[in-house]
Amino acid sequence: MSITVTPVHIGDLAGVDLPVYIHVIDHPGGRILVDTGLTALHSMVEDMDPRLKPVGEWGLDPASVDAVVNTHLHFDHAGGNHLFAGTPIHVQRQELEDGRHAEDYTIREWVDPEGVELQYVPEDGEVVLAPGIRLMPAPGHTRGSQIVVVETDEGLVVIAGDSAVWGAELDDPQTEGQRLIRALEPTAVWMSHAAEPWRPSTS
Template identity: 45%
Template sequence: MTDLQVRRVDFGYFIRSAAETGTGSPRVEPCLGYLIDHPDGALLVDTGIGAHPAVEARYRPRRIPLVDALAAVGRRPDDVRHIVNCHLHFDHCGGNPELPGRPIFTQRAELEPARTKEHYTLPELIDSSGARYVELDDEAEVLPGVVIVPTPGHTAGHQSVVVRRRDGTVVVAGQSHDHATAFTGDVPAGRARADGAGSPLPVPPDWVARLLEFDPARVVFAHDNAVWTP
């Protein structure tokens, strides 16, 4: 097992309106990527916030450019050899056009609506010059020690990245859950169900159990600085 480093990359933040949060108040959310240092070349999970007048008006983002975000973790765009987007909404693939030619590991169930569904994302981010997709239909080990696991829910093709390390597995869960507390809630819900607790019970997605099979030491998220630990 290799000692793969996972570094958080800060791409800025955006502001969700009270109508979107459902809380009666707006919420400022970080936009986080993760750089995996790998002997076969660095892999970047998510690339930042795409730009469009509608995005500016609705979300009032404050972006950290890709080159600056990578510099903060001691890397340059040329160091990135592989890309994974947890999904293809504008706030996760905004920097893809700045990284042409790199393989972009994507679930087929995600790429199809990103290309065809109106208002799904910013189309110019999807098939930009040099975009090169590696389409997946299920779980796949894309680099030694790096496994992509489908985690549908937020979108049909959402995926998470499992990084096996000597000191414990890290799961980059993207937007599988909006916040770490939601993941925290799903874990004991699955345990209670396995223990035969009576109904009613919350029903976590089946893939939560699959992620836990990797025995994660940490689970990190795209829009929450909090980290889940067992």
């Protein structure tokens, strides 16, 4: 069995005209979910007018997930973490600190939901999550952002979270994380707010 990456559309931020995707990695050793989207509305982000799909319509059974990766802890990337009690959730230690303590950073009660004990695994830098899957710090969008680097049959694929929101940011990389992604020379880069991956120009 090869390693595959599948996007899952879980809703839209209508106020800023952006879709929201999470990504499923199917690996011979198990299933990894990258980011958990959002599952509820909150007054803190009502200006973004979230339009959400019910979890039952995601086509993804939370019980089928063996590990979760949060690229970062903004509300639209960690809002479904409460569904994964007992499942390891890998996040950079800096990001977990900021998500829990920085002012006006995210929705804190979604990072540590009341009555739900989440199993965060704080990472300090690059780590091999499974054969063919690496986590790499990619500062830029947040101090603690990370990307997921996946070796697939089509070549190296990156799941970028919000390290790049639009493909144009990878055409002209400005942040440390964007430059890292380009240096990896990936075949494709999946972003959290795009239906199709960015691919390098062949011209």
